[in-house]
Amino acid sequence: MSHPVVIAPSILSADFARLDAEIQRIPDADWIHVDVMDGHFVPNLTIGPPVAKAIKKVTDKPLDCHLMIEDPGRWVGDYVEAGATNVTFHVEATNDPVSIARKLRESGCGAGLTLKPGTSAENYLEMVSEFDLVLIMSVEPGFGGQSFMPDMLDKARAFRAEIDRLGLDTRLQIDGGISADTIAQAAAAGCDTYVAGSAVYGAEDPNEAVRTLRSLATS
Numbered sequence: 001m002s003h004p005v006v007i008a009p010s011i012l013s014a015d016f017a018r019l020d021a022e023i024q025r026i027p028d029a030d031w032i033h034v035d036v037m038d039g040h041f042v043p044n045l046t047i048g049p050p051v052a053k054a055i056k057k058v059t060d061k062p063l064d065c066h067l068m069i070e071d072p073g074r075w076v077g078d079y080v081e082a083g084a085t086n087v088t089f090h091v092e093a094t095n096d097p098v099s100i101a102r103k104l105r106e107s108g109c110g111a112g113l114t115l116k117p118g119t120s121a122e123n124y125l126e127m128v129s130e131f132d133l134v135l136i137m138s139v140e141p142g143f144g145g146q147s148f149m150p151d152m153l154d155k156a157r158a159f160r161a162e163i164d165r166l167g168l169d170t171r172l173q174i175d176g177g178i179s180a181d182t183i184a185q186a187a188a189a190g191c192d193t194y195v196a197g198s199a200v201y202g203a204e205d206p207n208e209a210v211r212t213l214r215s216l217a218t219s
């Protein structure tokens with residue numbers, strides 16, 4: 001099943017002192033991507049539920065929360081309460097991703113599965129029907145501004161094949177080093193949902209960057 005392209009700028013690369021204004025600079029974005037880091041699962045510390053809730057107040061766009069945290073099952077409810085549309089968590093941080101996905105879906109929130117670059121798709125393909133979104137990390141999670149890892153496209157192809165084989169409408173998202181130079185490769189590998197931080201907020205006109213990414217992903 002093919003979806004319209006979604007461009008989800010990551011506010012990790014925005015000015016945290018002016019988040020409301022930074023979000024208003026990207027009216028053509030489809031989703032707002034919120035990178036949650038706990039200083040344990042990844043060596044960086046960013047934002048938590050109160051900030052997600054504050055962001056929700058200043059935008060009607062879906063809030064796409066990527067939890068780079070330990071023990072995600074303990075915290076997902078807080079992001080649902082904060083107004084998340086999707087909550088994506090790492091398979092490396094839990095022994096029971098399916099239970100967490102079911103909890104999210106029962107609360108009316110989309111469930112997202114994600115894997116670090118070193119984790120292979122093999123053990124997780126079979127659970128794809130439990131998820132609304134699969135996120136392929138194309139950098140090591142933790143920081144914006146890193147280089148795209150083209151080897152991750154094989155993982156995207158494997159998930160795309162399984163999603164299509166089962167006829168699911170699960171979205172295939174990619175995050176890390178997505179720019180005008182890399183987005184077409186990700187599209188060719190079957191991705192339909194793109195996170196971009198520095199390529200959007202590092203541009204002189206972030207909204208123009210969003211439009212350019214969308215057009216390169218669809219051409």
Ligand SMILES: O=C(CO)[C@H](O)[C@H](O)COP(=O)(O)O
Binds near residue numbers: 035176195
């Ligand atoms: O999850 C992330 C880092 O862990 C970020 O969303 C991602 O890296 C986006 O930044 P950039 O587009 O600059 O690579």
